Amino acid sequence: MTMAGGNEVNLNECKRIVPLNTWVLISNFKLAYTLLRRPDGSFNRHLAEFLDRKVPSNSFPLDGVFSFDHLDSTTNLLTRIYLPAPLDPSRHGTVDLTEPLSTTEIVPVLIFFHGGSFTHSSANSAIYDTFCRRLVTICGVVVVSVDYRRSPEHRYPCAYDDGWNALKWVKSRIWLRSGKDSSVYVYLAGDSSGGNIAHNVAVRATNEGVKVLGNILLHPMFGGVERTQSEKRLDGKYFVTVQDRDWYWRAYLPEGEDRDHPACNPFGPRGQSLEGVNFPKSLVVVAGLDLVQDWQLAYVDGLKKTGHDVNLLYLKQATIGFYFLPNNDHFHCLMDELKKFVHSIEECSQSKSSPILLSL
Amino acid sequence: MKRDLHQFQGPNHGTSIAGSSTSSPAVFGKDKMMMVKEEEDDELLGVLGYKVRSSEMAEVALKLEQLETMMGNAQEDGLAHLATDTVHYNPAELYSWLDNMLTELNPPAATTGSNALNPEINNNNNNSFFTGGDLKAIPGNAVCRRSNQFAFAVDSSSNKRLKPSSSPDSMVTSPSPAGVIGTTVTTVTESTRPLILVDSQDNGVRLVHALMACAEAVQSSNLTLAEALVKQIGFLAVSQAGAMRKVATYFAEALARRIYRLSPPQTQIDHSLSDTLQMHFYETCPYLKFAHFTANQAILEAFEGKKRVHVIDFSMNQGLQWPALMQALALREGGPPSFRLTGIGPPAADNSDHLHEVGCKLAQLAEAIHVEFEYRGFVANSLADLDASMLELRPSETEAVAVNSVFELHKLLGRTGGIEKVFGVVKQIKPVIFTVVEQESNHNGPVFLDRFTESLHYYSTLFDSLEGAPSSQDKVMSEVYLGKQICNLVACEGPDRVERHETLSQWSNRFGSSGFAPAHLGSNAFKQASTLLALFNGGEGYRVEKNNGCLMLSWHTRPLITTSAWKLSAVH
Numbered sequence: 001m002t003m004a005g006g007n008e009v010n011l012n013e014c015k016r017i018v019p020l021n022t023w024v025l026i027s028n029f030k031l032a033y034t035l036l037r038r039p040d041g042s043f044n045r046h047l048a049e050f051l052d053r054k055v056p057s058n059s060f061p062l063d064g065v066f067s068f069d070h071l072d073s074t075t076n077l078l079t080r081i082y083l084p085a086p087l088d089p090s091r092h093g094t095v096d097l098t099e100p101l102s103t104t105e106i107v108p109v110l111i112f113f114h115g116g117s118f119t120h121s122s123a124n125s126a127i128y129d130t131f132c133r134r135l136v137t138i139c140g141v142v143v144v145s146v147d148y149r150r151s152p153e154h155r156y157p158c159a160y161d162d163g164w165n166a167l168k169w170v171k172s173r174i175w176l177r178s179g180k181d182s183s184v185y186v187y188l189a190g191d192s193s194g195g196n197i198a199h200n201v202a203v204r205a206t207n208e209g210v211k212v213l214g215n216i217l218l219h220p221m222f223g224g225v226e227r228t229q230s231e232k233r234l235d236g237k238y239f240v241t242v243q244d245r246d247w248y249w250r251a252y253l254p255e256g257e258d259r260d261h262p263a264c265n266p267f268g269p270r271g272q273s274l275e276g277v278n279f280p281k282s283l284v285v286v287a288g289l290d291l292v293q294d295w296q297l298a299y300v301d302g303l304k305k306t307g308h309d310v311n312l313l314y315l316k317q318a319t320i321g322f323y324f325l326p327n328n329d330h331f332h333c334l335m336d337e338l339k340k341f342v343h344s345i346e347e348c349s350q351s352k353s354s355p356i357l358l359s360l
Numbered sequence: 361m362k363r364d365l366h367q368f369q370g371p372n373h374g375t376s377i378a379g380s381s382t383s384s385p386a387v388f389g390k391d392k393m394m395m396v397k398e399e400e401d402d403e404l405l406g407v408l409g410y411k412v413r414s415s416e417m418a419e420v421a422l423k424l425e426q427l428e429t430m431m432g433n434a435q436e437d438g439l440a441h442l443a444t445d446t447v448h449y450n451p452a453e454l455y456s457w458l459d460n461m462l463t464e465l466n467p468p469a470a471t472t473g474s475n476a477l478n479p480e481i482n483n484n485n486n487n488s489f490f491t492g493g494d495l496k497a498i499p500g501n502a503v504c505r506r507s508n509q510f511a512f513a514v515d516s517s518s519n520k521r522l523k524p525s526s527s528p529d530s531m532v533t534s535p536s537p538a539g540v541i542g543t544t545v546t547t548v549t550e551s552t553r554p555l556i557l558v559d560s561q562d563n564g565v566r567l568v569h570a571l572m573a574c575a576e577a578v579q580s581s582n583l584t585l586a587e588a589l590v591k592q593i594g595f596l597a598v599s600q601a602g603a604m605r606k607v608a609t610y611f612a613e614a615l616a617r618r619i620y621r622l623s624p625p626q627t628q629i630d631h632s633l634s635d636t637l638q639m640h641f642y643e644t645c646p647y648l649k650f651a652h653f654t655a656n657q658a659i660l661e662a663f664e665g666k667k668r669v670h671v672i673d674f675s676m677n678q679g680l681q682w683p684a685l686m687q688a689l690a691l692r693e694g695g696p697p698s699f700r701l702t703g704i705g706p707p708a709a710d711n712s713d714h715l716h717e718v719g720c721k722l723a724q725l726a727e728a729i730h731v732e733f734e735y736r737g738f739v740a741n742s743l744a745d746l747d748a749s750m751l752e753l754r755p756s757e758t759e760a761v762a763v764n765s766v767f768e769l770h771k772l773l774g775r776t777g778g779i780e781k782v783f784g785v786v787k788q789i790k791p792v793i794f795t796v797v798e799q800e801s802n803h804n805g806p807v808f809l810d811r812f813t814e815s816l817h818y819y820s821t822l823f824d825s826l827e828g829a830p831s832s833q834d835k836v837m838s839e840v841y842l843g844k845q846i847c848n849l850v851a852c853e854g855p856d857r858v859e860r861h862e863t864l865s866q867w868s869n870r871f872g873s874s875g876f877a878p879a880h881l882g883s884n885a886f887k888q889a890s891t892l893l894a895l896f897n898g899g900e901g902y903r904v905e906k907n908n909g910c911l912m913l914s915w916h917t918r919p920l921i922t923t924s925a926w927k928l929s930a931v932h
Contacts, residue, residue: 027428028410031428046883047887050886051451055409069917078917127409
């Protein structure tokens with residue numbers, strides 16, 4: 001833990017950088033999460049569930065979006081699906097699961113993996129439910145949010161397996177199809193650990209010939225044994241500490257493993273090369289005040305080096321969790337880029353690796 | 361202070377999305393400052409489940425900083441007790457939640473010798489709940505089976521969509537390769553009923569369509585059509601498996617009774633059968649145990665420090681709830697209080713005094729665990745027949761009273777003035793707590809089709825949750841137990857229809873306007889309920905959810921029963 005004196009300076013600066021209610025929100029999470037993590041690596045799951053703010057789905061549209069939960073009884077996987085409200089009010093409250101989303105337009109389907117460092121939150125957590133609804137209305141997508149199994153109760157590779165099952169399920173739904181060719185236009189997306197899951201599910205999809213149109217990684221959770229510059233420089237300064245990152249990796253990775261395990265460090269010494277494979281294009285969003293950024297930037301480099309299409313959105317003054325509240329420019333910038341990314345399907349060739357740098 | 365105001369740098373996109381109780385904000389331009397009224401809660405945080413007054417934002421931030429500093433300075437142990445020993449209440453209200461923790465870490469200086477601890481800190485005596493009777497921990501893992509494919513399937517014929525029903529307050533979702541199980545924490549109104557779809561085989565939807573169409577025909581008095589459909593349902597049900605078959609069969613039978621005006625087996629007749637069925641239901645699935653557990657926890661907390669306590673149980677039955685409470689009282693620090701129990705129940709068909717027998721058994725237990733015990737049983741056809749004068753109430757300075765009702769209050773709703781009378785009696789009793797457990801669903805709407813739809817979803821979920829239960833004898837009896845409720849709901853009307861379930865928000869309104877205020881259940885009850893659930897089917901599928909200080913037992917994300925606790929609101 002950082003020293004009291006050092007804390008004071010940092011807290012003040014951190015408070016200046018984000019709106020006050022954002023600061024309160026994320027600091028509250030930080031506090032609660034600290035209570036829940038035990039030094040021996042176990043996790044106070046009961047208290048976590050008690051503290052988590054959850055919201056129900058709604059089959060009647062609210063603010064242009066409706067949602068429902070789906071349970072796959074063979075895999076016991078729960079997902080929450082978010083759809084734009086039908087224009088015709090007489091169709092409110094009904095879902096025609098035998099019809100595609102559209103026979104003329106393409107409607108991208110985002111499979112979303114919520115964050116929480118593999119340990120926290122659920123698909124029905126208020127912060128993520130709200131975020132998914134915003135994705136529907138702002139970016140014009142359908143969202144399938146996956147309630148994957150969490151650590152430490154369920155370690156690697158459970159989350160990835162759940163992600164893979166979700167992908168297969170989504171791909172096989174008639175009612176998620178769109179476009180003239182009637183297929184499911186899938187993107188994988190996630191923040192923090194969800195971004196890590198998205199990457200790994202994409203790798204498996206590539207290996208098994210399942211088509212994914214793109215990956216959206218929102219300050220994805222990666223790491224490694226080495227301590228990078230950003231980790232040293234930003235440790236404890238903007239809500240996150242290296243110590244807590246370590247805890248979550250210990251909770252997720254198989255016991256006895258270190259952070260160079262490929263799940264944590266995909267392009268590290270034990271990583272799998274993606275050379276010559278048909279990996280989907282990626283949009284990687286990095287928050288400039290996130291201590292994990294060096295690993296995220298290394299990830300971007302790793303993709304570029306093997307010739308894959310990757311757009312980097314670097315938000316210099318953003319902290320983690322900037323996208324939970326729409327009260328800042330980073331949020332709007334993210335939504336704009338995301339929207340462009342998923343609707344660019346008709347454009348034939350994207351220029352490879354066109355990084356977008358934004359200083360805010 | 362100006363710093364508390366929120367500067368919106370861009371248009372508000374979807375800020376009042378689901379979950380918010382406030383109306384949509386206006387769009388703010390780039391340079392405008394939004395002046396927020398002092399009393400208002402921050403809307404953006406509100407949407408995310410946190411209630412913080414805008415005027416208090418800076419103070420809340422300060423508390424967060426203070427806690428952080430204290431955590432930084434405290435040793436590992438000092439911090440850990442905030443997670444293990446502290447009972448947390450209402451984490452949505454950040455101000456008070458943070459305050460409680462600050463008080464824990466920094467107890468106020470003016471503490472006299474005896475008890476310097478914050479009253480919210482619980483000793484972990486509550487493990488005593490696991491040492492007795494039915495709540496003894498089951499060694500090893502419970503048998504864990506995946507829930508069967510639940511059939512509410514797609515119709516490949518032209519009739520693809522279920523029509524929304526007439527009332528805007530309910531709707532129907534047409535599932536496709538999916539069945540319907542409702543779930544989730546309900547914090548919104550009825551018009552946004554949460555829904556779960558489950559994979560299933562293809563024939564299920566035809567069945568659901570037929571059921572719905574039949575109900576619609578019944579509602580519009582088209583009995584010829586209804587009759588034809590009921591027969592069709594019979595054939596279709598047989599082709600199903602598992603939960604769907606059973607649910608469909610019960611609903612079909614109930615519809616048939618309604619169509620042919622066959623009065624269903626009278627609810628009043630055989631209480632020994634009812635009791636037996638309830639025992640099996642008690643064993644098979646966690647619903648009753650959850651109800652008892654959580655209610656007992658609230659009662660135990662309300663009885664803290666009291667030397668003489670009295671529980672008035674509106675739902676006595678076999679008295680299954682009380683051994684655990686008595687054991688917890690016996691193990692209480694400082695010794696047990698003297699415990700009085702008044703059990704109320706309907707008359708037995710064979711005129712046996714079964715309430716008396718139950719009392720005797722409990723007296724034996726009390727003797728064994730050295731708790732001073734007094735018991736009185738009352739027979740009443742309806743709770744509305746009770747008067748406070750019958751209950752031999754003693755002055756509240758000498759005796760603390762708790763009133764308990766598990767799955768009984770809704771039965772009063774079919775009788776004019778029924779619930780009001782009972783509330784009146786409860787207020788005369790002046791209990792320190794009134795624990796109530798009810799089914800979490802609206803089966804009491806004015807439109808038959810709506811009730812039918814809601815209950816179809818509800819019981820489908822309930823039956824699906826039973827599929828994982830190991831013992832087939834218990835399971836069958838549980839299904840019969842639930843089947844009787846379905847029959848009453850669908851086939852009866854007027855005062856005969858007693859299964860008039862309502863949701864927490866409906867009950868909250870009733871309690872609120874009758875002079876009761878909520879007494880929140882805390883993280884302790886939550887944790888113990890969660891632990892209890894883990895004993896059933898490995899906990900697979902069952903969840904405890906918190907909702908406005910009440911606890912709900914859900915199957916996946918669909919809440920099925922709710923435990924709430926109430927106290928008299930301050931008079932004058």
